[in-house]
Amino acid sequence: MSEVTWVKSERQLQRERLRRVRAARSGTIATVSTIVFLGVLAAVVTGSPGWPRVRDTFFSAEAFAKAWPDVLDGFWTNVTIFLIAEPLILVVGLLVALVRTLRAPVFFPLRALAVAYTDVFRGVPTLLVILLVGFGVPALDLQGAPRDEVTLGVIALTLSYGAYVAEVFRAGIDSVHPSQRAAARSLGLSHGKTMRYVVLPQAWRRVVPPLLNDFVSLQKDTSLVSTIGVVEALRQAQIYASSKFNYTPYLAGALLFVLLTIPMARFTDHLAARSQRRRGQ
Amino acid sequence: MKHDRGEGPGGPVLAVEGLWKSYHGAPVLRGIDLSVEAHEVVCLIGASGSGKSTLLRCVNLLETVDDGTIHLDGVEITDVRADPDDVRKRMGIVFQAFNLFPHMTVLDNITLAPRKVHGVARPEAEERARELLDRFGLADKAGAYPDRLSGGQQQRVAIIRALAVRPRLMLLDEVTSALDPELVTEVLGVIRELKAGGMTMILTTHEMGFCREIADTVCFLDGGVLLERGTPEEIFTDPREPRTREFLKSVLDARRI
Numbered sequence: 001m002s003e004v005t006w007v008k009s010e011r012q013l014q015r016e017r018l019r020r021v022r023a024a025r026s027g028t029i030a031t032v033s034t035i036v037f038l039g040v041l042a043a044v045v046t047g048s049p050g051w052p053r054v055r056d057t058f059f060s061a062e063a064f065a066k067a068w069p070d071v072l073d074g075f076w077t078n079v080t081i082f083l084i085a086e087p088l089i090l091v092v093g094l095l096v097a098l099v100r101t102l103r104a105p106v107f108f109p110l111r112a113l114a115v116a117y118t119d120v121f122r123g124v125p126t127l128l129v130i131l132l133v134g135f136g137v138p139a140l141d142l143q144g145a146p147r148d149e150v151t152l153g154v155i156a157l158t159l160s161y162g163a164y165v166a167e168v169f170r171a172g173i174d175s176v177h178p179s180q181r182a183a184a185r186s187l188g189l190s191h192g193k194t195m196r197y198v199v200l201p202q203a204w205r206r207v208v209p210p211l212l213n214d215f216v217s218l219q220k221d222t223s224l225v226s227t228i229g230v231v232e233a234l235r236q237a238q239i240y241a242s243s244k245f246n247y248t249p250y251l252a253g254a255l256l257f258v259l260l261t262i263p264m265a266r267f268t269d270h271l272a273a274r275s276q277r278r279r280g281q
Numbered sequence: 282m283k284h285d286r287g288e289g290p291g292g293p294v295l296a297v298e299g300l301w302k303s304y305h306g307a308p309v310l311r312g313i314d315l316s317v318e319a320h321e322v323v324c325l326i327g328a329s330g331s332g333k334s335t336l337l338r339c340v341n342l343l344e345t346v347d348d349g350t351i352h353l354d355g356v357e358i359t360d361v362r363a364d365p366d367d368v369r370k371r372m373g374i375v376f377q378a379f380n381l382f383p384h385m386t387v388l389d390n391i392t393l394a395p396r397k398v399h400g401v402a403r404p405e406a407e408e409r410a411r412e413l414l415d416r417f418g419l420a421d422k423a424g425a426y427p428d429r430l431s432g433g434q435q436q437r438v439a440i441i442r443a444l445a446v447r448p449r450l451m452l453l454d455e456v457t458s459a460l461d462p463e464l465v466t467e468v469l470g471v472i473r474e475l476k477a478g479g480m481t482m483i484l485t486t487h488e489m490g491f492c493r494e495i496a497d498t499v500c501f502l503d504g505g506v507l508l509e510r511g512t513p514e515e516i517f518t519d520p521r522e523p524r525t526r527e528f529l530k531s532v533l534d535a536r537r538i
Contacts (some may be wrong), residue, residue, distance in 0.1 A: 159406075178493050179376065179378060180382065183376065183380035183381075185365075185366075185369065186341050186369055186373075186374045187369065187442070187443070188366050188369040188370035188394055188398040188399075188446065189366070189394065189397060193397050197393060202383065203383050278502065
C-alpha cells in the first residue's frame with residue numbers, strides 16, 4: 001500500500017452537514033406526526049358516546065387486579081399446551097414432509113397417506129378438529145384412549161398444525177437448489193443421507209421464520225381448547241366476565257398473549273439477522 | 282498408503298457403447314462410443330449443446346440413458362439393478378457451478394462423503410482433507426465457509442472434495458467456465474497436478490490451449506455424435522473432419538477478437 005492519506009474534501013464535509021440537517025428534520029416530522037396521530041385516536045375513542053361505559057366494563061383497574069391471578073393461572077395451561085404441542089408438531093410436520101419426498105414405489109401408501117393427511121387437516125378449521133377430537137375420542141370408550149382434556153387438546157392442535165408445518169417443511173426442502181442434491185448424490189450419498197446432511201440443514205434455515213410465524217399463531221390457538229372444557233386463560237376470563245359483567249379480564253388475557261408473542265417475534269428477527277451475518281452480508 | 286485413485290482390474294476403466302439420450306424427444310447423444318484407459322486423460326470438445334455435459338452426467342448416472350451401455354471396470358453400471366450410489370462412490374464429478382454445500386466449512390464439505398459414505402473416522406478423514414488442502418495451496422481455508430472464498434478457491438475445493446474419496450475416475454465438467462480469467466490458471470494447475478498423479482479423467486472444456494496440453498486423447502462432439510477422436514496433435518493440427526476444422530477455426534477466431 002502506498003502512503004496516501006485522505007483528507008475530507010470541502011464538498012464531502014458540506015454533504016455530511018446536509019445529511020445531518022435532513023436526518024434531524026426527518027426525526028422531528030416522525031415525532032410530531034406520531035403525537036398527532038395518537039392524539040386524534042384518543043380523542044375519537046374517548047369522545048365516542050359509549051366511552052364511559054366501555055371504560056368501566058373494559059378498563060376497570062379493580063376488576064383487572066381481582067381477575068389477574070386467576071387469568072394468569074389459566075395462562076400457564078396455555079403455555080403448557082403450547083410447549084408440549086410445539087415439539088410434537090415439528091416432528092409430525094417433518095416426518096410428513098419427508099415421507100412426501102420418498103420416491104420408491106414401496107412407499108406409495110405412506111405417501112398417499114401423507115397427502116391425504118395434509119389435505120384433510122389443512123382444510124378442516126382448527127376449532128372443529130378440537131371439538132371432534134375432544135368429544136369424539138372419549139366417546140369411543142377405547143381402552144387406553146386419553147380422556148384428559150389437555151391431552152386431547154394437544155392431540156387436536158398437533159393434528160391441525162402438523163399439516164401446516166409439513167407444508168412449510170416441504171416448501172423449504174423444495175427451495176434447496178437441485179444442483180445441491182446432484183452434488184451430494186454424485187458423492188455417493190444416498191437419498192436419506194443427502195436429505196439429512198445437505199438438504200435439511202439448508203432447508204431448516206429457510207423455514208425458521210415461517211415456522212415461528214405458525215407458532216405465534218399456535219400460541220393464540222391454544223385458547224381454542226377452552227371449548228372442550230380446559231380452564232385456561234380465556235376460560236378464566238370468561239368465568240369472571242359472566243359472573244361480574246365486566247370484560248376487563250379479557251383484556252388481561254389479551255395482554256398475556258401479547259407478552260408471550262412479542263418475545264417470539266423479536267427472537268425471529270434475531271435469528272434472521274444472525275443467518276444474514278453468517279452468510280457474510 | 283493408497284493413492285488418489287482407487288485401483289481396479291486391467292482393461293479400460295470406462296467403456297461407453299452406443300449411448301443414446303434425448304430430452305423431451307430432442308436427441309442430445311446419438312450413439313456415443315468412448316473408451317477410457319487407466320491414467321488416460323480424455324478431453325471432450327465441441328460447441329455448446331453438442332452433448333459433452335450430458336455425456337458426463339450419464340456416466341455419473343445423474344441421467345438415465347435411453348439406450349446403450351456404460352461399463353466401469355468391466356461392470357455394467359447402466360444395468361437397472363446396479364446401485365447408483367455404489368457406482369458414484371467410485372467416481373468424482375466436478376461441476377461448472379462448484380456446488381459446494383454452503384452450510385458447511387471447507388473441511389466439512391471435503392470430509393462429508395469419506396465419513397458418511399465410506400465410513401472413515403473423522404480424524405482420519407480430516408487428516409487426509411488437510412493433506413489435500415495443503416497440496417493445493419488452501420491449507421488456511423479449512424475452517425472457512427464457501428461464500429468467503431473466491432470462485433477459483435471454491436472450484437479447487439470442489440475438486441478436492443471429489444478427490445477425497447479416492448475415485449477411480451474423475452469427471453470434470455467445464456470447471457473453469459464460471460471463473461474470471463485470472464482465476465482459471467489456479468484451477469488448471471490443480472488438474473495438471475492430478476494428471477501428474479496418474480488420475481484417469483474425462484473433462485469438457487472451452488480452453489483449447491489447455492486441452493491440447495493436458496489431454497492424451499481429444500474427442501470432438503458435434504450434435505450428439507462423437508465425430509472425431511485422436512491425439513491432441515492430430516485434432517489440433519490436422520483434423521480429418523471438416524466440422525472439426527470449422528469448430529476449431531471459430532474458437533480460434535473468437536480468441537483473436
